[in-house]
Amino acid sequence: MIPRQLVITVAVLLVAVLGMSVYAWRMRGRAAAIPGASVDTRPLEPAFSGPTERATLYVAFDADGSLRARSAQIPLPTGRQQQAEELMSALLSIYLEKTSPHPLAPGADVRSVYLVDPGVAVIDLNSAFADGHRSGVLVEELTVTSLIHTISANIPGVLKVKILVNGKERETLAGHADLTGLYDVTAVNQLSTELQPVQ
Amino acid sequence: MRWINRRRAEVLDRVQPVAQKIRRRLRPPLLTVCGSVLMAAILLVAAVPEKHLSVYSTAANYSLLLTQRDRRDYVGLLEVLEPLGKVTAKSDGQRWRLRYNNKIEGEFFAGRTRVRVQGRDAELPARFILENGRGLVPLSSLASLLPRFLGGPVTVHEDSGRLFIGSVATHFTASLAADNPPKLVFHFTTAVNPTVSTEPGSLRMTFSREPLVAPALPTLTFGSKVIPSATYSENNGGAVITVTSPVPLIASFSSDGRTVTISPTSLSSQTVVTPPGPSGPTPSTTPGNGAGSSGSRRYFAVVDASHGGDDRGETLSTTLFEKDVTVALARSLRQELESRGITVLALRDSDVNLSLDQRAFLVNNNHAAVYISLHATAIGHGVRVYTALLPWGGDDRGPFHSWETSQHAYLPLSQSAATDIANEFQKRQIPVRSLTAPLRPLNNVTTAALAIEVAPQGTDLSQLTAPDYQQLVTSAVATAIAADRDKLGAPQ
Numbered sequence: 189m190i191p192r193q194l195v196i197t198v199a200v201l202l203v204a205v206l207g208m209s210v211y212a213w214r215m216r217g218r219a220a221a222i223p224g225a226s227v228d229t230r231p232l233e234p235a236f237s238g239p240t241e242r243a244t245l246y247v248a249f250d251a252d253g254s255l256r257a258r259s260a261q262i263p264l265p266t267g268r269q270q271q272a273e274e275l276m277s278a279l280l281s282i283y284l285e286k287t288s289p290h291p292l293a294p295g296a297d298v299r300s301v302y303l304v305d306p307g308v309a310v311i312d313l314n315s316a317f318a319d320g321h322r323s324g325v326l327v328e329e330l331t332v333t334s335l336i337h338t339i340s341a342n343i344p345g346v347l348k349v350k351i352l353v354n355g356k357e358r359e360t361l362a363g364h365a366d367l368t369g370l371y372d373v374t375a376v377n378q379l380s381t382e383l384q385p386v387q
Numbered sequence: 388m389r390w391i392n393r394r395r396a397e398v399l400d401r402v403q404p405v406a407q408k409i410r411r412r413l414r415p416p417l418l419t420v421c422g423s424v425l426m427a428a429i430l431l432v433a434a435v436p437e438k439h440l441s442v443y444s445t446a447a448n449y450s451l452l453l454t455q456r457d458r459r460d461y462v463g464l465l466e467v468l469e470p471l472g473k474v475t476a477k478s479d480g481q482r483w484r485l486r487y488n489n490k491i492e493g494e495f496f497a498g499r500t501r502v503r504v505q506g507r508d509a510e511l512p513a514r515f516i517l518e519n520g521r522g523l524v525p526l527s528s529l530a531s532l533l534p535r536f537l538g539g540p541v542t543v544h545e546d547s548g549r550l551f552i553g554s555v556a557t558h559f560t561a562s563l564a565a566d567n568p569p570k571l572v573f574h575f576t577t578a579v580n581p582t583v584s585t586e587p588g589s590l591r592m593t594f595s596r597e598p599l600v601a602p603a604l605p606t607l608t609f610g611s612k613v614i615p616s617a618t619y620s621e622n623n624g625g626a627v628i629t630v631t632s633p634v635p636l637i638a639s640f641s642s643d644g645r646t647v648t649i650s651p652t653s654l655s656s657q658t659v660v661t662p663p664g665p666s667g668p669t670p671s672t673t674p675g676n677g678a679g680s681s682g683s684r685r686y687f688a689v690v691d692a693s694h695g696g697d698d699r700g701e702t703l704s705t706t707l708f709e710k711d712v713t714v715a716l717a718r719s720l721r722q723e724l725e726s727r728g729i730t731v732l733a734l735r736d737s738d739v740n741l742s743l744d745q746r747a748f749l750v751n752n753n754h755a756a757v758y759i760s761l762h763a764t765a766i767g768h769g770v771r772v773y774t775a776l777l778p779w780g781g782d783d784r785g786p787f788h789s790w791e792t793s794q795h796a797y798l799p800l801s802q803s804a805a806t807d808i809a810n811e812f813q814k815r816q817i818p819v820r821s822l823t824a825p826l827r828p829l830n831n832v833t834t835a836a837l838a839i840e841v842a843p844q845g846t847d848l849s850q851l852t853a854p855d856y857q858q859l860v861t862s863a864v865a866t867a868i869a870a871d872r873d874k875l876g877a878p879q
Binding site: 250253322323324325326327329332347348359360363364365366368369370371372375376378379382383 | 698701709743764773776780791822824838
C-alpha cells in the first residue's frame with residue numbers, strides 16, 4: 189500500500205512539471221515572435237581592441253542628398269585589408285543606428301573587403317544589405333559613393349572598386365546603381381564632390 | 388320672294404366663276420406659304436439641338452437634359468443625384484427639401500439664391516427654380532453644391548456640359564506609327580467606344596459615354612503630310628477628336644477598345660512594315676519625317692519609361708510602383724515633345740519586361756539625337772537630372788567601342804543638355820539638381836543620354852501621379868530639348 193502522502197507529493201510534482209512545460213512552450217513561442225531579433229547581426233562591441241587611428245568616413249545624408257566627411261577613431265589593424273574592413277564596419281555602424289542619416293536594412297553588413305593588386309578593392313556585401321536596400325537613383329548612389337569614397341580616401345593606391353553581393357556579381361544594388369562594372373575611383377571622387385552639401 | 392331667289396341665282400351665277408378663278412390663282416401660293424412655314428418650323432427645331440449634361444462617376448455614367456431659364460442652363464438636382472445614391476425630395480409651397488443617402492439634407496427656396504445644406508448656407512449664382520415639384524439649379528452651381536452632398540470633389544466643364552465626379556478620367560496619347568503610309572495610333576487609359584464619322588478632309592470620333600479629358604494641348608501635330616494633325620474639342624456633353632487628312636481615313640479598334648488606329652483607306656492592301664529592333668516588346672513609335680528629324684534620322688528623341696514587367700522599381704506606396712509612374716511620365720513627355728515637332732520613339736508604353744541591354748540597343752540602332760530615361764522616387768524633393776558616371780574601362784579598339792563606356796564621346800553633349808534642362812526647371816521654380824550616376828544604360832548609349840528622376844515637390848506623394856505636375860516636369864524637359872534641337876541634332 190502506497191502511503192497517501194507519497195501519492196499527493198507525486199501528483200503535485202506531476203502538475204508542477206506539466207505547468208512548467210506549458211509555460212516554457214508559450215515563452216518559446218513569444219520569443220520567436222519578436223521581429224528582427226534573429227537577423228540583427230551587429231556586433232555588441234568592437235571586434236578589435238588596441239590602439240586606434242583617426243579616419244575620415246564619408247557619410248550619406250538622405251535629408252539633403254549629400255555626402256559629408258566625418259572623423260572617426262577606428263582600431264589600428266596591421267594590414268590594409270583589415271583596415272578597409274574596419275572602415276566599412278565603422279561606416280555601417282552609423283547607418284544602422286536608430287537615428288541613422290541614411291538607414292540601411294536590418295542585418296545589412298559588409299562580409300569582407302579584398303584588396304587585389306594592382307589597385308583593385310572588392311567590397312563584398314551580404315544579401316540583407318542589397319535585398320533590403322531602398323530603391324532609387326540617388327539613394328543607391330549615395331550608398332555606393334559612401335562606401336567607395338571612404339575606402340579610397342583612407343587606403344592609398346585603390347584605383348578601382350568592384351562591389352559584389354554575397355560573393356557574386358549582381359546587376360544593380362536595388363534596381364538602379366550599376367554593380368556590373370568596376371568603379372573608377374577618380375570618377376567617384378568627382379561624384380562625391382558633386383554630392384557635397386550646398387553651403 | 389320668287390324674284391329674290393331668281394335674283395340671287397343670277398348673282399351667284401356671275402360671282403361663282405370669278406370666285407373659282409380667284410381660288411384657283413391663290414391655291415399654289417397659299418400652299419407654298421403654309422409649306423414654307425411648316426418647313427421653317429421643322430428646321431428651326433432641328434437647328435437648335437437639345438443641350439445635354441453628361442455625368443461621369445465611378446458609380447455610373449449618364450446623360451441629362453438641360454433646361455434654359457433666364458438665359459442660363461439649369462438642371463434638375465434630384466436627377467443629378469439619383470443614380471449616385473438614395474435621394475428623396477419634398478416640396479412644401481415655395482420650399483423644396485432634398486435628402487441624400489438619408490444623411491445630407493438640403494433646403495431650397497423658389498426664386499432665391501440662398502440655399503442651406505447640412506445647416507450651412509450657400510449661395511447659388513442664380514435663383515433656384517421650382518417647377519411642378521422639380522427643383523432646378525443653375526449648371527454653374529454644381530461645382531460648389533455637389534461636393535456638399537457627395538463629400539468629394541467634382542469638376543464641371545460648364546461650356547461643354549460635362550460633369551466629372553471624383554477622379555474619373557480617361558486620358559489618351561496619340562503617336563504616328565513609322566509605316567508607309569503612316570498610321571495614327573491613339574492609346575486610351577480605358578476602353579472606349581466612340582461614334583466614328585468621316586467627311587472630306589477629316590475623321591471624327593465622338594465620345595459621349597467616356598470621361599475623356601483633354602491632352603496637354605488641344606491640337607496635336609505630327610509633321611506628316613498624310614495625317615498632319617488631330618484636335619480635341621468638347622461640346623454638348625461629349626468629347627470629339629477630329630483627325631485631319633487630305634486622304635480618306637478609316638478607324639480600327641484593338642486592345643479591347645483601348646487602342647484606335649487611324650489609317651488611310653488604301654493601307655489595308657499594303658504590307659505593314661515593323662520597325663527594326665531586338666526581339667522583345669515592340670516600342671511605341673512616331674515616324675521620323677517631322678521637323679525634328681535630321682538627315683536619315685528616324686527619331687530625334689527616345690523616351691524610356693524605366694523598369695516595367697517584373698521589375699517594379701521603387702515601391703512608392705502599397706499600390707503605386709515606380710514602373711507605373713514612369714509610363715505616365717513617358718506618355719506626357721512624348722506628347723510634349725511631339726507638340727513641339729520632335730519625333731519620338733517611346734521604348735515602353737505598357738507593363739513589359741525590357742532589359743537594360745535591349746534599351747541601349749534600341750537607342751543606338753535608331754541613331755536618335757537624345758535619349759531620356761525617366762525615373763520616379765518618393766525620396767527627396769523636385770527633380771534630379773543625371774548623366775552617366777562611366778565605369779573603369781574604355782578600351783576602344785579602332786572602330787569597336789567598349790560597351791561599358793560607349794557614352795564616353797557623347798558625354799559633353801549629354802552634360803550640356805542636362806545643364807539646359809536644369810536651367811529650364813529653375814526657370815519654372817522646380818527644385819533641381821544635376822549629378823552623374825552609375826545608372827545603366829546611360830553608359831551604353833551612343834548619343835546624348837540623360838536620366839530624369841522625379842520626386843514630389845513637397846511631402847505629398849500623390850503629386851507624382853497628378854497630370855498637372857507630370858506636365859509641368861515634362862514640358863520643361865521638352866522645351867529645353869526643343870531649344871537644343873540644332874545642337875543635339877548636329878552630326879557627332
